[in-house]
Amino acid sequence: MIGNANGVYMSANTSPATRDLLPYAIMLGTALCFSTNIIFGRFVAPDSHPFVLAFLRWASVALILLPTVLAGQVHSTMAFIKNNVGLLIILGILGMGVSGGGVYWGLQMTTATNATLIYSVAPALILMLERFFRGRPISWREVLGAMIAFAGVAAIITQGSLSTLRALEFNLGDILIAAATLSWASYSILLKTDRIKDIRPMALFCVIAFFGALANLPFAATSLVVGEGSPPSMAGWFALAGIIVISSLMAFSGYQFGIRKLGPSLAGMFMFLMTPFGVILAVIFLGEKLAAYQIVAIGAVMAGVATATMPKSLRSTA
Numbered sequence: 636m637i638g639n640a641n642g643v644y645m646s647a648n649t650s651p652a653t654r655d656l657l658p659y660a661i662m663l664g665t666a667l668c669f670s671t672n673i674i675f676g677r678f679v680a681p682d683s684h685p686f687v688l689a690f691l692r693w694a695s696v697a698l699i700l701l702p703t704v705l706a707g708q709v710h711s712t713m714a715f716i717k718n719n720v721g722l723l724i725i726l727g728i729l730g731m732g733v734s735g736g737g738v739y740w741g742l743q744m745t746t747a748t749n750a751t752l753i754y755s756v757a758p759a760l761i762l763m764l765e766r767f768f769r770g771r772p773i774s775w776r777e778v779l780g781a782m783i784a785f786a787g788v789a790a791i792i793t794q795g796s797l798s799t800l801r802a803l804e805f806n807l808g809d810i811l812i813a814a815a816t817l818s819w820a821s822y823s824i825l826l827k828t829d830r831i832k833d834i835r836p837m838a839l840f841c842v843i844a845f846f847g848a849l850a851n852l853p854f855a856a857t858s859l860v861v862g863e864g865s866p867p868s869m870a871g872w873f874a875l876a877g878i879i880v881i882s883s884l885m886a887f888s889g890y891q892f893g894i895r896k897l898g899p900s901l902a903g904m905f906m907f908l909m910t911p912f913g914v915i916l917a918v919i920f921l922g923e924k925l926a927a928y929q930i931v932a933i934g935a936v937m938a939g940v941a942t943a944t945m946p947k948s949l950r951s952t953a
Contacts, residue, residue: 658896662905665889669906670751670913672882673738677747677921679874680739684864686854688875689735691865694848695879700841708838715834716842722830723846730822731847736854737815744808748923749791751913753812755936758906759784759943760820768824780943787935788813790928836891844883903944910937 680688704712716723742750759781765771792809831839858864866872893902910933917923 658893661889662893662897662902663908665886665893666905666908667912668881668886668889670909670916672878672886673742673747673750673754673913674916674920675874675877675882676739677742677750677917679866679871679878680742682868682871683739683866684855684858685739685743686736686851687858687864688739688866688878689731690848690851690855690859691875692878692883693731693735693844693851696883697841697844697848699879699884700837700844703837704841708835712834712838712842715838719830722825722828723842724850726822726825726843727846727848727850729818729825730843732850733818734815734822735847736851737811737818741808741811741815745806745812746923747917747921748914748925748929749806749809750812751910751917752791752929752932752936753788753809754816754819755907755910755913755940756784756788757816757820757823758903759940760816761823762943764820764824777943780939780941782939783942784936784939787932787939790932790935840887907937907941 676688738750738754759777762771762773762777763781766773792805792813834842855864866875890902893905896902914925914929914933918925
């Protein structure tokens with residue numbers, strides 16, 4: 636066995652074709668890993684405090700990643716934290732607070748299918764926010780794609796019924812997932828600031844996870860003190876372990892590997908698979924059934940996000 640610079644071990648007899656396919660296989664698995672958060676969350680959230688779940692998730696991730704920071708990166712990481720405390724607090728609130736506890740709160744009241752579809756519009760939403768807050772030029776194709784994707788989300792929130800819109804009788808869970816999606820898009824934009832480049836990816840993930848745990852702690856503290864709010868069953872704890880290991884550590888590591896091997900544009904395209912993966916998992920493991928409006932929404936969200944975010948280099952080769 637030989638190891639490459641990315642820590643992936645392969646047999647010395649592994650063919651070049653197999654090595655070339657490995658990043659694609661890993662990115663397929665990564666999209667699947669990301670999609671499991673909502674599935675695990677939907678399973679465990681109804682019987683647990685949502686912000687306790689989010690706190691335990693991100694505190695565990697920070698502790699697991701801490702050795703990567705201690706391995707020769709302590710001084711640079713502490714300097715980064717000192718110079719960016721305000722930014723890290725905001726990132727923790729947006730990316731792990733509202734988009735952490737908020738998601739699990741929403742999953743107490745809506746289906747994993749709806750949550751997956753709403754969250755899938757995040758890439759198109761990021762484009763819109765960049766246009767309004769950073770003056771990023773936006774093309775007609777991106778506007779059209781965003782409108783199609785948002786139409787899919789509207790179909791979910793209204794349950795495909797105009798009477799729901801007229802009566803303003805929306806599912807609170809869907810609204811919370813939509814708010815979490817907006818928060819995640821804002822978090823993603825802040826991650827693109829130049830200051831973030833001063834720290835290595837895994838150390839950054841550890842630091843943000845720590846601040847994310849702090850963001851959830853005030854809401855989780857009361858339940859934790861009285862011993863309530865944590866998963867009440869062993870199955871719930873296994874689901875939380877899945878969120879920590881599969882939805883967080885494996886997903887993030889796979890995505891970082893994909894970016895290094897395939898580039899951010901191509902790696903990002905694999906994230907479109909989160910929509911069908913998430914829906915399929917919800918049907919298989921949670922027993923959810925697809926309504927007609929959800930099927931329409933799947934097509935609209937995937938078509939809209941693909942139209943809005945597909946890189947020009949990939950469109951020219953299609």
